[in-house]
Amino acid sequence: SGAAAGASDALEAPAPATAGFGAGMLTLAVLLAGGRPIYRRYRRRRQALAAGQLSSAAGAGTFMTSDAGIAAHHSGENELVQRAAMLQTILDNIPCAVSLVDHELQLVACNEEFKRLLDFPPDLFAGSLPSLETLFRYNAARGEYGPGDPEQIVADLLARALQPAPHSFERRRRDGTVLLVQGQPLPQGGFVTTYADITARKRDEERLQLADKVFENSPDAIVITDLGHRIVSVNPAYTQITGIAAAAAQGTCFRPGSDHGEEGEGAGGPDSRTVWAIVSAHGSWSGETTGLRGDGQRYPRTLMINGVRDPKTREITHFIAIFSDITARKRAEADIQHLAYHDTLTGLANRFSLTARLQLSVAEARRNGQRLAVMFLDLDRFKHINDSLGHPVGDELLKQVARRLREAVRETDTVARLGGDEFVVVLQGIGGAHDVTHVAAKLLAQLSAPYCVEATELHTTPSIGISLFPDDSADPAALMRNADTAMYHAKAAGRAKFQFYTDEMNRAATARLDLERKLRGAVARGEFELWYQPQFDSRHGHLTGLEALVRWRHPQDGLIAPLRFIPLAEETGVIVEIGTWVLREACRQARQWLDAGLPEVRISVNLSVRQLREKCLVDTVSTTLAANGLRPGLLELEITESAVMDNPGEAVALLQALKDLGVRIAIDDFGTGHSSLSYLKLFPLDHLKIDRSFVSDIEHDANDAMIVAAAVSLAHNLGLSVIAEGVESAVQVARLRELGCDELQGFHFSRPVTADVVENSLRSVWRTA
C-alpha cells in the first residue's frame, strides 16, 4: 500500500531506518492494522464534530477521553469507543514513550510516558493534541535539535516526515541524555514511534568502548588471566613486547616472576610463585622482574598485578597484569652509571669512583693488616704537546697512557684519571716501600717509551708522587693529598722521577697553602710596596736606571721577599694582579719624582710569564704611561729569558707590539735559559741582563768569565747593551768592566731601597747621565 512507503518519526531528525520494535509496539501495530476502518471512521467523526462539542475534552493527551464522550453521544459507535479506550490503555501500559501520527502529520495518540520523557508541558496538549509541526517548533525553539536556524530545522523535519520509512536512531538531547527513537510507518498512513531513554546503557557502552581502546592502544602489555592464572586475553602491546601472538598466549599460564631459568630462578626480582602468593594475600603486587620473550630472550620489565573483583560479590574473578619493557631505560641507566663512575676519554675510573674505591681499599687494607700505596702521576710537557699539536693528539696520547697504566698494574689495582694529565694508581696488598719502588720504576720506564700518535712519535715522561697507608696517613683524602705533594716535589726535582712523600714535604705544603691564602687579596689590602735598586754606567759611574722590585709587607709576618711569594703568585695567577699594580705604582712614582723636579730616570719593571699571556698587556702598559704622562722611553720591561724562549713565535709579536709603544725591553737572567740565537736576533731588544750566578764567581771561575765575555760580545753584535746584576765587590766591578759590560747593578752599589731613599739619593749622591 501507499502507507507502506514508510514512515518517519517526524519528531526526530530522520536516521537510517532499522528494524527493532518492542513487543508492546508490535501489539499496537497489529491492533491498528486490524482497525484501519475504525481509525479512519473515528478520524472523520472527530473532524465532523465541531470544536464546541468537543472543547470540553479534558486532560492532556487524552483525546480518548473526549472521544469517549463523543462515543457516549453516538450510539452505534461503541465499538469504536471501546477500541479507542483499549488502545489508550495499551499505550499507557507500554513501558516506553509512544506517539502516533497520521498521514497529515497530526499527533493522534500518545501516552503519558511520551509527554514525560520528551518533557513536553501539559499546555501543549490542552484542548486537542498538537500537530507534529507544533512539537517540532517547540523542540527546535528550546534547542533540542542542536544549533542551527529553528525554521530551517522544522522545515527539514516536516519534509522528511512526509516520506516516512522505518527508522531507528539515537538522539543526544541538550541535557546530555540519549533517546533511542524507533519509528514504523503504519499501513493506513502516518507512523508510530517509540522513545526510550538509553542514557545509562549508552554510558556503559561508551565506558566499555573506552576501556577497549585503552586495552588495544596501551603501550604497556595488558594480560587478563582467570583465577588459575591462565591467560584469557592479551592486548597488542603484549605481542609487541613478547613476540607471542594473542592466540598462542591464550590458555597458557602467565608467569609474572623472573623464574624463566631452568632452575626456576631468574635474575632480578622474585619468582612467579612468590608474586602470585603476594597477589593472593594482598590483592596486588608491583615491581621489576625479568620477562621472557617468545624467542627465549630475557628482558627487564616493570610489572603490576591486580585482582579484578566482581562488583556485587567483591570476590576476585580475574587478574590483570600490566607490564612494560624497560630494556631501553635500563641501558640508559647503565650508561649514566658508567658515565658517573668513569672518565669518558680513557674509560678509567674517574675522581668520584676513585674516592669511593680508595675508601674501600683502605678499609680492606686495615682489616687485613696490609699496606697500600697511592701514586699520583702527571705527564711532563703534556701541556706543551696539547697546545702545540692540538687537543685530538693530546687526547690520543692520554688514551695510550691510560692503556699502558692499566696494563702495568694488577687487575685488582685501581687506575683513575682525575682530569687533564693527572692519573692516580692505587696499589693494594703491597709488602712495603720496596715493592712500590719496583712498580714506580716500571711505570716510569713504560710511560717514558715513545708514543705514536697520528704517525708522529711523541715523548713524555711521568712525574710520580707516592704515599703509603698506614705509614703516611690512614685517611684516604690525606693519602691523596700527600701523593700529590710528593708528585709536585718529583716535578720540581727535575721531572721523570718518582718521589715518596715525607713529613718535610707536608710542612712545606702547609706553609704554601698558608701563604696562598694570605696572598689572595693582598693587593687590594695595599700590602705591597715597591723598592728600587739603582743601575750604573760601568765606565763613568753615573746612574742609568732603577729596577723596581716588589716587597710584600704582611701585617703579621712582616716583610716577605719576592722569592718566597712570586713563584706561588705565578702558579696561582695572582701575579697578574700584582704585576699590574707594580707597573702602575712604578709609573706613578716616576711621575711624582719628575713633578718634584728630579731628573728623568729609566725605571725597569719585571714582567712574569703569566702577564705575557694576558691579552690586554700592551693596552695596560700604554694606558698606564699615558695616564702618568710618561715618555715611553723611560720605562723598561724586564722579561726572563725562559719566558720568551718558552714560546718564541708568540713572544716576537708581543715584544714588537710593546716595542712599538716606545718602551725599552730587557732580557733578564740571561744565560740561565736556553736562548735560541736565531730568535734572539728577531726580538726587538735593548738590554741583556747577565744573570747574577755568572757574576758571583767571576773572579774564580774562568768558565763564568768566558760566558760573560761571550754574552757581551753576542749582545754587542746584536746592538744591545749589557748589564750585569748581583755585583757585590769592587773586584767584580773591575772584571765586568774589563769584559765590556755596559752597566752594573748590585749590593756593591746599593741594595734595593724605598722610594724615599731613592728621592734623597737622587738629590744628593747618585748622578744621572
Ligand SMILES: Nc1nc2c(ncn2[C@@H]2O[C@@H]3COP(=O)(O)O[C@H]4[C@@H](O)[C@H](n5cnc6c(=O)[nH]c(N)nc65)O[C@@H]4COP(=O)(O)O[C@H]3[C@H]2O)c(=O)[nH]1
Ligand atoms: N745576592 C744578591 N742579590 C742581589 C744583588 N743585587 C740585587 N740582588 C737581588 O737580585 C734580584 C734582582 O731581581 P731579578 O733578577 O729580576 O729577580 C727578581 C724577580 O725575578 C722577582 N721579582 C721582584 N719583583 C718583581 C716584580 O715586581 N714582578 C715580577 N714579576 N717579579 C719580581 O723576584 C726576584 C727576586 O727579587 P729580589 O728578592 O728583590 O732580588 C732582586 C735583588 O734584590 C746582589 O748584589 N747580590
